[in-house]
Amino acid sequence: MSDTPESTQSAETITVDIPANPLGLNAGNGSITQVSPESYTVNLPDGVKQALDILAEFPTYLGQTYANNKRAVTIVGLILGIIVGVKLTLAILSAVNEIPLLAPTFELVGIGYASWFVYRYLLQASTRKELTDEIDSFKTEIFGNKNA
Structure with a gap:
């Protein structure tokens, strides 16, 4: 196995005229080989291939x-939401x-x-009765009537 990618298609050669550089850095005409990225295959290790397959199937x-x-x-x-909420509340407090x-x-x-x-509500008997009636009406409103 080689570390360099192998070409699966024949590379297309395009000759391009390169004008002379005014600074004299270019010696003249040359050719550029244009290779598209799809023409490379990369050999991945088996473990990486398996990991990519698992990740591809993960949403399904x-x-x-x-x-x-x-x-x-x-x-x-x-x-988990309750735990996060309790921790957040404790941090704020x-x-x-x-x-x-x-x-x-x-x-x-x-x-x-x-x-x-x-x-x-607690010192006088009449106000204690009022509190008891309010609690009973609240329980009836929430849980419904026991007799029904």
Whole structure:
């Protein structure tokens, strides 16, 4: 096996007149052999040929695999998406936590909202009943009526 490509077609020879160079660098007329790129064959190693064959068939194989296992592929995709989403959320929270005075401000807002919620809904019996009714109506709206 040779490292140089072999020609599969006979090379076409075209003679072109090359004018004399004003600087005297050209000695006169010459000929140029024009060979098209399609006339070369490259001998590839067997491993490279097999890899190229596999890569050529990969889209078809991927489509068949998805068609046969739509549900499993969708579930794996959702799980990977959830993992990426959780990691992204944790990275954002970590970045926000590094900003001075922002984390304590969020803590104060949380304490304030929790205090308001306890005062508004949990201290008196009538407001606890109102909260229970709102939760029940929300559950009925989401899950439907149990008696039906």
